[in-house]
Amino acid sequence: xxxxxxxxxxxxxTDILAETDQIVSRHMxxxxxxxxxxxxxxxxxGHIPAAAIPRIADHLNLTRAExxxxxxxxxxxxxxxxxxxxxxxxxxxxxxxVGGAALxxxxxxxxxxDWHQTTEDGGITLEPIYCLGLCACGPxxxxxxxxxARVDADRLDTLIEGLSE
Amino acid sequence: MKIYVPRDAAARALGADAVAxxxxxxxxxxxxxxxxxxxxxxxxxxxxxxxxxxxxGVRHAFGPMTPADVxxxxxxxxxKALGPTEDLDWMRRQTRLTFARCGVIDPLSLSDYEAHxxxxxxxxxxxxxxxxxxxxxxxxxxxxxxxxxxxxxxKWNTVRQADADQKYIVCNADEGDSGTFADRMxxxxxxxxxxxxxxxxxxxxxxxxxxxxxRSEYPDAIDVMERAVDIARNNNVLGDVLHSGHxxxxxxxxxxxxxxxxxxxxxxxxxxxxxxxxxxxxPLPALEGFLGKPTVVNNVISLATVPxxxxxxxxxxxxxxxxxxxxxxxxxxxxNVARGGLFETAFGVSLGEVVNDIAGGxxxxxxxxxxxxxxxxGAYLPVSKFDTPLGYEELDAQxxxxxxxxxxxxDDTADMRGLARFAMEFCxxxxxxxxxPCRIGAVRGVETIDRIGQGDASAIPLLxxxxxxxxxxxxxxxxxxxxxxxMSALTHFPDEFAAAKEAAE
Ligand SMILES: Cc1cc2nc3c(=O)[nH]c(=O)nc-3n(C[C@H](O)[C@H](O)[C@H](O)COP(=O)(O)O)c2cc1C
Ligand code: FES
Numbered sequence: 001x002x003x004x005x006x007x008x009x010x011x012x013x014t015d016i017l018a019e020t021d022q023i024v025s026r027h028m029x030x031x032x033x034x035x036x037x038x039x040x041x042x043x044x045x046g047h048i049p050a051a052a053i054p055r056i057a058d059h060l061n062l063t064r065a066e067x068x069x070x071x072x073x074x075x076x077x078x079x080x081x082x083x084x085x086x087x088x089x090x091x092x093x094x095x096x097x098v099g100g101a102a103l104x105x106x107x108x109x110x111x112x113x114d115w116h117q118t119t120e121d122g123g124i125t126l127e128p129i130y131c132l133g134l135c136a137c138g139p140x141x142x143x144x145x146x147x148x149a150r151v152d153a154d155r156l157d158t159l160i161e162g163l164s165e
Numbered sequence: 166m167k168i169y170v171p172r173d174a175a176a177r178a179l180g181a182d183a184v185a186x187x188x189x190x191x192x193x194x195x196x197x198x199x200x201x202x203x204x205x206x207x208x209x210x211x212x213x214x215x216x217x218x219x220x221x222g223v224r225h226a227f228g229p230m231t232p233a234d235v236x237x238x239x240x241x242x243x244x245k246a247l248g249p250t251e252d253l254d255w256m257r258r259q260t261r262l263t264f265a266r267c268g269v270i271d272p273l274s275l276s277d278y279e280a281h282x283x284x285x286x287x288x289x290x291x292x293x294x295x296x297x298x299x300x301x302x303x304x305x306x307x308x309x310x311x312x313x314x315x316x317x318x319x320k321w322n323t324v325r326q327a328d329a330d331q332k333y334i335v336c337n338a339d340e341g342d343s344g345t346f347a348d349r350m351x352x353x354x355x356x357x358x359x360x361x362x363x364x365x366x367x368x369x370x371x372x373x374x375x376x377x378x379x380r381s382e383y384p385d386a387i388d389v390m391e392r393a394v395d396i397a398r399n400n401n402v403l404g405d406v407l408h409s410g411h412x413x414x415x416x417x418x419x420x421x422x423x424x425x426x427x428x429x430x431x432x433x434x435x436x437x438x439x440x441x442x443x444x445x446x447x448p449l450p451a452l453e454g455f456l457g458k459p460t461v462v463n464n465v466i467s468l469a470t471v472p473x474x475x476x477x478x479x480x481x482x483x484x485x486x487x488x489x490x491x492x493x494x495x496x497x498x499x500x501n502v503a504r505g506g507l508f509e510t511a512f513g514v515s516l517g518e519v520v521n522d523i524a525g526g527x528x529x530x531x532x533x534x535x536x537x538x539x540x541x542x543g544a545y546l547p548v549s550k551f552d553t554p555l556g557y558e559e560l561d562a563q564x565x566x567x568x569x570x571x572x573x574x575x576d577d578t579a580d581m582r583g584l585a586r587f588a589m590e591f592c593x594x595x596x597x598x599x600x601x602p603c604r605i606g607a608v609r610g611v612e613t614i615d616r617i618g619q620g621d622a623s624a625i626p627l628l629x630x631x632x633x634x635x636x637x638x639x640x641x642x643x644x645x646x647x648x649x650x651x652m653s654a655l656t657h658f659p660d661e662f663a664a665a666k667e668a669a670e
Pocket of ligand 2: 090091092093094095096130131132133134135138139140343344345
């Protein structure tokens with residue numbers, strides 16, 4: 001027999017809380033530990049699980065609203081899981097000067113999604129990024145954390161094909 | 166044989182890792198004993214990956230390299246040969262003070278660093294006393310390279326004189342401006358220079374702890390800096406500084422993708438683990454900064470320039486430059502340019518010389534239309550302003566700013582109204598939300614520019630009014646300076662705002 005849904009969730013939640021406790025304890029002695037904690041949470045879970053927020057708040061003597069407020073302020077932190085792969089395209093001026101906007105349009109058409117969305121198969125999440133410091137060799141993209149420069153539509157197609165394998 | 170292949174993010178993004186792998190494999194095939202050093206970039210981004218081979222102490226450059234070029238490089242018949250690196254025009258024309266070691270040394274070799282003048286400045290500073298250290302920085306004329314151009318010595322003196330049990334040195338490595346990458350390059354290519362600069366700052370103001378707030382968009386720089394801090398700690402550059410009894414330690418902190426966190430008070434909130442909203446000034450961070458304690462907040466380039474000032478003396482540094490802009494400017498030439506990259510030279514070079522001569526005009530080969538100087542909050546300058554010398558006051562006089570010294574070049578296909586709209590949109594996306602002129606004004610700005618685009622000429626004076634309101638009423642330069650790119654586009658390219666009208670009719 002399958003365990004009831006609620007037990008499954010409860011199990012997952014204990015795991016989340018155990019990992020959260022570990023992450024928090026790694027950073028507690030730092031001055032201003034919240035951002036390092038949130039980065040590690042996101043590395044572990046791919047997002048910041050809602051269940052962890054009260055726990056982090058307790059440890060740091062903050063309100064849930066304060067922790068939530070910090071998560072929602074920063075573009076990097078997500079409250080929902082993303083796709084299996086991440087594609088971030090630079091929208092900033094230096095990349096625009098060499099065709100960045102057309103590249104973004106191409107990516108959206110090709111993937112059939114807009115910024116901040118994930119392809120239907122959960123494969124790729126598309127996000128804008130504002131400058132990667134590759135402004136002398138744009139347009140620049142970040143694919144699963146790897147930088148790629150001088151990307152045109154063909155190059156992007158190849159990169160996307162590489163991700164769907 | 167020593168072969169240098171940059172580990173710089175731009176070089177890697179252009180395929181340096183594959184080239185390094187191919188070099189190792191080819192050397193193995195030929196039974197040759199080679200040492201591959203992953204150095205920083207020399208700054209010639211259009212030639213990356215730029216590989217160098219050391220022959221009898223002279224470094225010969227090859228680039229841009231692909232794995233297919235590797236055998237030719239060993240045979241000596243490669244058509245990517247550029248000759249000795251130091252003889253290249255781009256290198257010979259520079260005055261490399263801050264970037265003297267970048268691309269030359271192994272970034273994570275402390276002995277390489279010392280062999281090229283590293284730690285000389287720190288040793289001198291250790292014998293000087295706090296007041297004399299701050300005086301040396303003041304005498305150099307160094308001004309903040311993060312954008313505002315505030316004299317670094319004066320800032321340090323405020324922190325030095327503040328009475329507190331704890332003070333901090335915070336390095337602003339948020340480098341969010343489009344068209345800029347000097348901070349990234351020095352952190353990836355010569356991380357110890359930043360560490361040394363921060364230690365000297367600590368000695369000068371009486372701070373024992375430092376933080377580098379490094380943007381998350383720079384994974385390579387984060388990696389190099391973290392390793393460099395460990396190495397510095399294990400070798401007593403950090404900790405008990407060179408066994409002097411003076412203590413200083415530091416930590417790398419990663420940002421979370423908010424442009425406004427480059428603003429110093431927003432950065433301090435973020436470092437404390439809060440929302441990165443801007444704080445009202447006063448109090449100055451110099452008096453009430455990180456956790457309410459006196460804090461020096463300086464840009465990476467400001468701090469990484471400190472060691473060479475102490476190594477060569479304040480006067481040597483101050484002898485370069487123009488007017489009140491002393492020393493060198495680390496230009497970052499970007500966008501649609503034939504030769505883009507990092508070019509360090511004395512302040513005072515003209516915009517036109519940089520764009521036409523040094524950078525060789527556009528990549529597309531089309532005429533230059535505009536150059537955005539100083540990042541997303543900087544003005545778009547047309548070709549008619551090309552005789553403007555690059556300096557703080559000189560750009561200010563043109564209704565712009567030199568900012569972090571990024572130059573983004575656009576050819577004649579650039580859509581100036583679209584770029585003005587983007588400036589407003591960016592401000593709306595990145596506003597911290599604390600003040601209304603920035604948060605709401607930027608949204609209205611996008612709408613107003615769209616109205617102009619639809620042919621409503623009566624929206625032009627509205628846009629001008631809105632820009633005035635944002636300039637006067639914003640809490641920080643995000644809302645306050647967004648009008649620079651917008652108004653400069655409108656002023657210098659009025660046709661593109663009027664043409665929309667004709668097209669609509
Ligand atoms: C919206 C905004 C973004 C900024 N971004 C940066 C940045 O990324 N790096 C930086 O050094 N300064 C940035 N600044 C300037 C800082 O507020 C501050 O002036 C600087 O860090 C001081 O260091 P400096 O005196 O060495 O330039 C920014 C300012 C504003 C208003
Ligand atoms: S503007 Fe795209 S990388 Fe800097």
